[in-house]
Amino acid sequence: MRKQDTHYDFTRRTVLKLSTTAGMSAGLSALAGCLGNNGSDGSSGKIVAKDQIGAGDGNPSLTYWMLPDQSHTTTENKNVAKTVEKFFQTWAKKHSDAGIQIEYQTNLEQMKTKLLQVVARGSAPSMSQVDSFWVPNFYKDLQPVSDVIKNPDDWYPFIKDVAVQEGEWKTVWKSTDCRALYYRQDLMDKYNDGKPPKTWDELIQVGETIKKQENMSGYMYNGGKWEATTFDNLAMFWAQGGDLVNDKGKPVLDDGKNKKALLNVFQFFKRTIDSGVTPKRIANINDYALLEQAALNGETAMFLGGNWQISTMKQKADEETWKNWKVAKIPQMKADIASTGTGGWTEGVFTSNKQKRKAATDFVGMYAKRENMASYCKASGTLPTRKSVYEGTKYFSEDPYMQVYKKLLKNGRARPGYPIYLTISSEWQTAAGKVITGQASPEKAVDTMISNVNSQYNS
């Protein structure tokens, strides 16, 4: 009897349990399916997972070094994530048998070192994001991507100077940046006929007036021990026709015109400090945010900053404040010369295997397409490297700041990507620090800098 009851109960419970379990399983399966196929393309059945694109056992199977903040997994910028994911989906649809294994590089400095090491050992990834500044270090190892560059003349000259080697495009330079003079329009209206200074003399003159009348600094720039102290101010050296290295990467700072141009820049630094237009505290400014802070706190009328800063100023200040800040070309020794430092990221192919190379080139080539470049640069807040993007896309053509950057990029120049540049930059920072703080005269600082750079190169 008891057994029968038990049997009856068991059957009923089992049915209930089974129904519940089946229901839950179906729910979980659906959920897992949704999560597992996040970003999947229904028609091709390919997945875009965190670190795997396309088939896990794909043929060919590519490896890809990627920075998280430029990937489809970034949580800091959802627009970048969506744009990159779309690129992956398009690629996966086209390459149904292939796969990409993503290896995230979380530390920029380590990435550079690691990439140098693996390339030197012959075990480079199939493709990698490469800082535009590193490109010349990898000329030997980067595979040509000329096939995906459809209209070479549409790219800015500074892009071609670096990306093209012996007639071949070595990398796809997907986005860039530039340096510019930020100035307060209301103060220029009041003290300089509404126009920003074009020359050093004008800058000092208007800066002195503003300092006297408004009790604030006239002009600020990066002067601390970091790369921007060199890179931002190199525009003043380049505009005079100065060169840091020759075609073979040998430093040429002690050549007559280069040394003169260098000395002029350091004498300008001294003038900014001696005239009181710039505060000495710039010797410890090693973050663009500090310049922004000074600008928004009403401490300076002008500063030398990067193109991306207008958007961060927009986020931090009310509309009236940020709109009062305009951008212009960097003041130079003479009004008719111009230059600006440009950086940004490229996508490079390292694999020499024919099949892999084709698949990798197809992927990096996506960034070269005009519409893709526009959507990526818009999402990431960077500048396009193709001139036509500034005209063909509303976001760029209707923004007055973008139109200024477009003009500045015509005189854009990238840093020489030879190892000696790091010494030049480090010595420049030291020399600038010494001149700004009065530890050395411009002449002595320049002589020491040149001597140290040459000694390092010769060793």
Add this chain to the structure above:
Amino acid sequence: MSFTNMSLIDPDYQYVGLEAFQRVILSQSFWTMAKATVIFVAISVVLQIVLGMILALAIDYGVKKHLYGSVSTRIAVLSAWVIPGIVIGILWKIMLIETNYGIVNYFLVQSGFSVVSFLSDPQMALLSTIAANTWRGTAFSMIMLYAGLQQVPQHLYDAARVDGARALQRFRYVTLPQIKPVVFINLVLITIYTLNTFDMIMSLTGGGPGHATEVLALFMYFEGFNRFNLGQAAAVAVMMLSVNVVMTVIYMRLFIDEEEF
């Protein structure tokens, strides 16, 4: 590695004997940095020992007298030691920033003084890094010396009191000889920590202005990872190791009696 011309960007290298050492020593900036390092290490170590001792004695006194706050004081002081160097550098930078909104300068301006160039004046920048390093290192020194003070038998103090020794004399003739081995270990460790300080200076001043705060550890980093000269970076590391060993031997001679060896 220090006997090679190894580079980060070239897999090939040769053994070049002492050439890397020679290059480092002949470099103009090396001696400027060596001078900054000696000043930084010497002042930091002395301050950490002295302040650590004062704090340890104060806490020991507080515990013995059952005063309130001795535990919270230890926690507060130790918190400085557990914070990563990079964060300490950023914290001090925020405090010393040279505008009215820099915390220290704000109070100075409010008190009628003018803004002080804590980080852009070469001498002040070195003093600022010493202050930040001392703030961090004093906690470790304090905890070591406090542990040493716990080992001193109470009856020695009682006997000294019976003999009429005053507080300073008890410290000089009872406490110091008893905690000499702890002071030795403490000195060795804080000298090593201070000589190897890199992260805090990197985020506080980056070694500038000029070379004003560029200590040898920072120089080694720049040499290896900025200029890719692994051989020369290794040579600097070996030189730093040698300095640490020499300092340890000197401390042993000064603090440990021969029979204790």
